[in-house]
Amino acid sequence: xxxxxxxxxxxxxxxxxxxxxxxxxxxxxxxxxxxxxxxxxxxxxxxxxxxxxxxxxxxxxxxxxxxxxxxxxxxxxxxxxxxxxxxxxxxxxxxxxxxxxxxxxxxxxxxxxxxxxxxxxxxxxxxxxxxxxxxxxxxxxxxxxxxxxxxxxxxxxxxxxxxxxxxxxxxxxxxxxxxxxxxxxxxxxxxxxxxxxxxxxxxxxxxxxxxxxxxxxxxxxxxxxxxxxxxxxxxxxxxxxxxxxxxxxxxxxxxxxxxxxxxxxxxxxxxxxxxxxxxxxxxxxxxxxxxxxxxxxxxxxx
Amino acid sequence: xxxxxxxxxxxxxxxxxxxxxxxxxxxxxxxxxxxxxxxxxxxxxxxxxxxxxxxxxxxxxxxxxxxxxxxxxxxxxxxxxxxxxxxxxxxxxxxxxxxxxxxxxxxxxxxxxxxxxxxxxxxxxxxxxxxxxxxxxxxxxxxxxxxxxxxxxxxxxxxxxxxxxxxxxxxxxxxxxxxxxxxxxxxxxxxxxxxxxxxxxxxxxxxxxxxxxxxxxxxxxxxxxxxxxxxxxxxxxxxxxxxxxxxxxxxxxxxxxxxxxxxxxxxxxxxxxxxxxxxxxxxxxxxxxxxxxxxxxxxxxxxxxxxxxxxxxxx
Numbered sequence: 320x321x322x323x324x325x326x327x328x329x330x331x332x333x334x335x336x337x338x339x340x341x342x343x344x345x346x347x348x349x350x351x352x353x354x355x356x357x358x359x360x361x362x363x364x365x366x367x368x369x370x371x372x373x374x375x376x377x378x379x380x381x382x383x384x385x386x387x388x389x390x391x392x393x394x395x396x397x398x399x400x401x402x403x404x405x406x407x408x409x410x411x412x413x414x415x416x417x418x419x420x421x422x423x424x425x426x427x428x429x430x431x432x433x434x435x436x437x438x439x440x441x442x443x444x445x446x447x448x449x450x451x452x453x454x455x456x457x458x459x460x461x462x463x464x465x466x467x468x469x470x471x472x473x474x475x476x477x478x479x480x481x482x483x484x485x486x487x488x489x490x491x492x493x494x495x496x497x498x499x500x501x502x503x504x505x506x507x508x509x510x511x512x513x514x515x516x517x518x519x520x521x522x523x524x525x526x527x528x529x530x531x532x533x534x535x536x537x538x539x540x541x542x543x544x545x546x547x548x549x550x551x552x553x554x555x556x557x558x559x560x561x562x563x564x565x566x567x568x569x570x571x572x573x574x575x576x577x578x579x580x581x582x583x584x585x586x587x588x589x590x591x592x593x594x595x596x597x598x599x600x601x602x603x604x605x606x607x608x609x610x611x612x613x614x615x616x617x618x619x620x621x
Numbered sequence: 622x623x624x625x626x627x628x629x630x631x632x633x634x635x636x637x638x639x640x641x642x643x644x645x646x647x648x649x650x651x652x653x654x655x656x657x658x659x660x661x662x663x664x665x666x667x668x669x670x671x672x673x674x675x676x677x678x679x680x681x682x683x684x685x686x687x688x689x690x691x692x693x694x695x696x697x698x699x700x701x702x703x704x705x706x707x708x709x710x711x712x713x714x715x716x717x718x719x720x721x722x723x724x725x726x727x728x729x730x731x732x733x734x735x736x737x738x739x740x741x742x743x744x745x746x747x748x749x750x751x752x753x754x755x756x757x758x759x760x761x762x763x764x765x766x767x768x769x770x771x772x773x774x775x776x777x778x779x780x781x782x783x784x785x786x787x788x789x790x791x792x793x794x795x796x797x798x799x800x801x802x803x804x805x806x807x808x809x810x811x812x813x814x815x816x817x818x819x820x821x822x823x824x825x826x827x828x829x830x831x832x833x834x835x836x837x838x839x840x841x842x843x844x845x846x847x848x849x850x851x852x853x854x855x856x857x858x859x860x861x862x863x864x865x866x867x868x869x870x871x872x873x874x875x876x877x878x879x880x881x882x883x884x885x886x887x888x889x890x891x892x893x894x895x896x897x898x899x900x901x902x903x904x905x906x907x908x909x910x911x912x913x914x915x916x917x918x919x920x921x922x923x924x925x926x927x928x929x930x931x932x933x934x935x936x
Contacts, residue, residue: 354763457639460908460915462866465873465888469904472892473651549769553874556771557889572772583779590772598767 352609358602365596369416378406380413380566389582401571401585402578405564411592413566418596421482421560421567422547426540428486429493429547434536436490437497442505442524452498458491464550471559478551478567481560485550493539497532504531534611542604545597552593568593625923629916636912641695644905648897649687655897656683659707662894703902708894713902716887723793724883727876728868730799731806735864739811740854743818747826747853748845758815765812770871774805774878791880802879806871810864817860822853855926861918865911 378396384404392399398407440451458466470484504510510527518526554560555569563574568589575585648655656677660669669677678684682693697704703713746758781801782790792798825831826849834848876885884903891899923929 453639457636457643459862460636460640460912461643461904462870462907462911464866464870465904465907468873468888468892469647469900470650472895472900473647473897475652475895476893545767552769553771557874557877558893569771572775579775579778580783583775583783586772586775587779590769590775593769593772594767597769598763601763601767 352606354602355606358599358604358606361595361599362603365415365599366419368412369419372412372416375412377409377412380405380410381564389578398588399582399584401575402582407585407588410566410571411568411588414568414571414589414592415596417478417561417565417567418548418552421478421551422544425482425485425489425547425551426544428482429489430536430540432486433490433493433497436494438501438532440494441498441501442528444502448498452495455491455494458488461488463488463491464553467550468554468557468559471554476559476562478555478561478565481551481554485547485554489543489547489550493543496535496539500532500535501528504528538604538608538611541600541607544600545604548593548597548600626920629919633912633916637909640908640912641698641905642691644901644908645691645694647904648901651895651897654678655707656681658895662708698905703905704898706891706896706899708896713898716899717884717902717906720882720884720887723881724869724872724876724885727799727802727806727881727883728872730803731868731871732810732864734803734807735811735814739814739818743815744822744845744850744853746815747819747822748841750823758819762812762815765808765815768808770805770809771874771878773808774802774875777801777805778878793880793882802875802881805875805878806868809871810867813864813867814857814860817856818853821856822849825849825853851925855922858918858922858925862911862915865914869907
């Protein structure tokens with residue numbers, strides 16, 4: 320079908336689709352806002368550390384050495400050792416890797432479900448939409464951490480089960496947002512026009528709907544990582560996630576509970592690591608939101 | 622309002638049915654045979670014989686087809702019988718009821734604290750946008766949103782109980798013992814509320830009727846208290862469900878740290894020992910509470926905001 324008409328049309332709506340965000344990106348720059356710059360710095364360092372952790376000249380994070388129990392920080396052990404003589408610095412660094420891997424897996428899983436449900440619901444409308452959003456409304460009554468706790472409990476302890484559980488419950492709110500954006504985009508005049516000149520569903524979706532969803536998804540995802548890190552570390556802290564001797568921040572906190580009085584740093588250090596990681600992702604997420612997609616205040620008629 | 626209320630009340634049983642189905646599905650998602658698990662729990666020393674497992678399956682009603690099991694569970698739950706714990710063999714409903722009061726106390730204290738800080742800070746930071754107060758409030762909101770309640774709880778214990786000996790670290794019973802856990806639980810909802818109130822204050826302050834009020838020569842105080850506040854606080858009511866989720870999630874984790882004898886301790890212990898009837902009962906209970914709280918918030922919002930009642934901007 321194509322022809323000149325559609326080609327000419329395509330050039331026109333793209334500026335609408337992107338809302339000039341690409342230009343804004345260049346003009347404002349991600350680094351102008353100090354908070355965003357700090358967030359980017361924290362996230363990039365975290366990613367780097369997590370990526371290269373196994374190749375850093377560090378002690379084995381699971382190497383037990385009972386003669387080195389609860390050593391205070393020194394030149395050999397920058398952050399001291401824990402109750403089994405393991406190097407705390409090495410465990411924190413390897414913990415970054417664990418946290419990032421688990422969060423990334425959870426994010427991919429929950430986003431995939433959210434996208435599938437949101438797009439199918441928003442694009443098809445009708446009873447599909449009613450049914451899917453009914454399920455979403457229902458699941459929204461369960462606080463996500465509590466539902467994840469129950470699912471993780473049912474599956475049994477383990478980091479893999481925790482990320483399955485978190486992924487399985489985290490998508491619910493996002494599905495609603497993505498559905499709203501898809502619905503809004505579907506009713507745009509340029510989509511109606513494309514349909515009128517005979518563009519296929521597939522083409523309409525890839526060409527006109529996807530670009531609208533992309534910005535919000537990046538924003539949702541980046542704002543989400545902080546929550547996911549907190550949730551997964553929290554479940555590990557409760558004993559449901561990563562099991563000893565895995566170097567994972569939440570599990571390290573749980574491990575260190577008996578040493579609250581004697582070696583408080585064993586609790587404060589993993590706690591600080593979680594805080595810094597979450598802060599980094601939140602700052603970056605806020606910056607991306609202001610920059611990329613002031614989340615269209617999705618007001619969807621029910 | 623009447624029609625709206627009617628519609629909501631009609632869909633309520635449907636939602637409750639759905640909640641019970643989700644909770645029931647949770648148990649059947651679990652790998653392994655619950656009957657065998659119960660026997661292992663009660664007698665960890667020996668492997669249960671297949672005859673004993675079959676007898677236990679019959680005792681727990683697990684030999685019936687799933688739809689029948691679900692129907693039985695649901696009707697019993699409606700009558701207030703949520704089954705018995707696999708581990709302690711005590712009725713789940715009674716345990717939930719007994720554990721509710723400490724959790725309500727903790728979450729109420731945390732919510733009170735969150736509102737006490739978030740409302741004035743949110744208003745001030747919006748009113749004096751760009752000032753030092755605003756900068757501090759925004760920084761506090763960032764920190765509050767990123768601090769894990771469990772690590773914060775330990776930090777509070779180390780500082781106020783171990784180092785300074787100002788407050789007790791653990792326990793339940795006196796008013797001072799609620800202080801540290803309440804602070805730990807309140808931080809996340811406090812940060813969220815502060816951001817919400819600031820944003821909605823800024824939006825309201827930009828409205829035409831505020832400019833009119835200022836043009837009439839009304840003082841700042843009158844404008845903020847008389848004209849802005851009511852509108853700006855509406856989103857707080859709207860966020861009730863979300864905040865309840867934060868509070869309960871925080872309480873679940875923080876209770877285990879402070880030996881607070883509430884629902885959180887119960888559910889974490891049950892999840893770790895795979896005590897499914899307790900987990901199932903708890904999840905159902907919480908979902909029903911959140912559902913009812915959301916309904917109450919929606920009705921309150923309609924009472925507080927006439928625009929919602931009269932079509933314009935109807936949700």
